[in-house]
Amino acid sequence: MHVTPGASNSALPALYRTMRRIRSFEERVGELFVRGQTAGSMLHLSIGEEAAAAGVTAAMGPRDTFTTHHRGHGIFLARGADPARMMAEIAGKEAGYCRGKGGSMHIADMGLGHLGANAIVGGGIPAVVGAGLSARHHGTGAISVAFFGDGATGQGILYESMNMAALWGLPVLFVCINNQYGMGTRIDQATANTALHERALAFGLEGATVDGVDVEAVADAARTLADAARAGRPGFLAVTCYRFYGHARKDKSPYRSPEEEAEGRARDPLARARARLLETGLATEAELEALDAAADAEMDATIDFAVAAGEPPLASMFRDVFDPAEPEPEPVRARIDRVLARE
């Protein structure tokens, strides 16, 4: 195989490590679910999509902000999240990022610029337009990145948002993680033109499609588009990949063939990065084994942390509906008490 020397090669070990940590984390989310210790079953694993998370976040700076869709564990982890607090949130525990109120689909951390994961398809996209306005207004030099799935291309709000971003020249990047499916619907069953980035071109955005099996290619494409966005030329990046498992934990994907799945899973960004590392001599088998083992041990500990963590206290449910300086909503029981006290 032809070896290209240069910056992206030297970034590969870090990109591989990020991807390996994501996969290890996601496998443990699955395990926690099987043990019945997650809050609910609406858990969407990003296995197969690690290169999108690792490659794009590598192009982001510390002040950049972003939103994700419901399949956002990997992106948040790649951005630097504490996996133990993520796992606790997924278990609905108080020690989680959102005190057990949000869960897998509503994880957020303003400290890391994570403006929120979303359970509404397309729901997080327009916020990056506002974050782009904000960054420009405050002269922070930050960009804002919207991560969403191919399914969100069915939502009108994506087009409204792209139009505004292009019209106003905002520091914004739209990243469509095209894992070929929205639940059981294959992309070509949801749209007549599957060259998704062409839509962005029509609005006057920069646009590209990149193969999500190749994390270096993703990182390079993201770097180019992020630089352009920072200069006021917003863009759209479609990352082509494959959703290795079902839509959510309970979906066995009966709508696709085992052959197709085998083929899709063979396009594994981790396997490819690993092979490249060995080929190029950037890492030895022993080093990679040590790295893999460290990732697994780190993620094993997140399960222990999440299981041991406490449930949020019942009274906390009235907290954070409004600003903490404001009175909390009055509990129904207190209102009933007042009615009955009248007798």
Next chain:
Amino acid sequence: MIELTYRDALRQALADAMTEDPDVVVLGEEVGRYGGAYGVTRDLIRDFGPDRVIDTPISEAAIVGAAVGAAMTGLRPVAELMYVDFIGMTMDQLGNQAAKIRYMFGGQTGVPMVLRTQGGTGRSAGAQHSQSLEAYVMHTPGLRLAMPATVADAYHLLRQAIACPDPVVFIEHKALYTMKETVDLAAEPPPWGRAAVRREGGDLVIVSYSRQLYHALEAARRLAERGIEATVIDLRTLNPLDFDTIRERVEAIGRAMVVSEGAMTAGVAAELSARIAEECFDFLEDPVVRVAGEDIPISVSTALEAGSVPGPELIAGTAARMLGGRA
């Protein structure tokens, strides 16, 4: 008589309506090949084909809008909204188009469509997948609203909704899909718009609908052990609203509680209790009491989720206190 789940009864209603009327079509996300997110439309595409069971992109506004146009031009669309939480995305098509077309256009056309969806808590589905938003619909003139609690009603109300000349929002409860009942689908159903009295008792009236019916019935069972007998009304449809049945019972019994899973403030329970207070005032021995959802979003935490909505304990405890002297 056959044993069916709530889910099976809904599927049967769709299949029977489609068999009887070739203009009935089903459209929505994952309704065809996938069989519906909650399995309600399973196998319909096999039996009726992709021209009548239409998988759509994730485009709720256009799904509802397309149903409006189809209904105005001779089809009988049954659109599916995977979660009632997504109703906001369709609210213009539902509230400004479907609900107002007959009226704005001076009665020239109706919009005979059904929007099937599901709501409620019980699956740790989080803040954007667990809401009870029926008040949005009930507050919009021009929309009918059905919320079946029983397996038989899942069937009959859906058949009646499809036959209805006006737009019907049909809200199922996600916690009821696997509930089983032995039903006779050939039996004559109660007329559209009529409430059902599910239990008789002389001490108080509990008015409810959808899943909270079961919490009310369980509370009534516990109350009976303490010598308190409750009448439990299942509204079945919120528009039309069968206020006659409520009035008749409340006037005879003199005490009323309204139970709803939706947030208490400006919710369905608020409307019902206001109306009882206004119209049955002279017959009431106590203020009408609302037992409803907290005025907060729903948490993913199982503990907080359960604490956010009424359950049998709160209903029974409140009723016992209303009957204070007598319990």
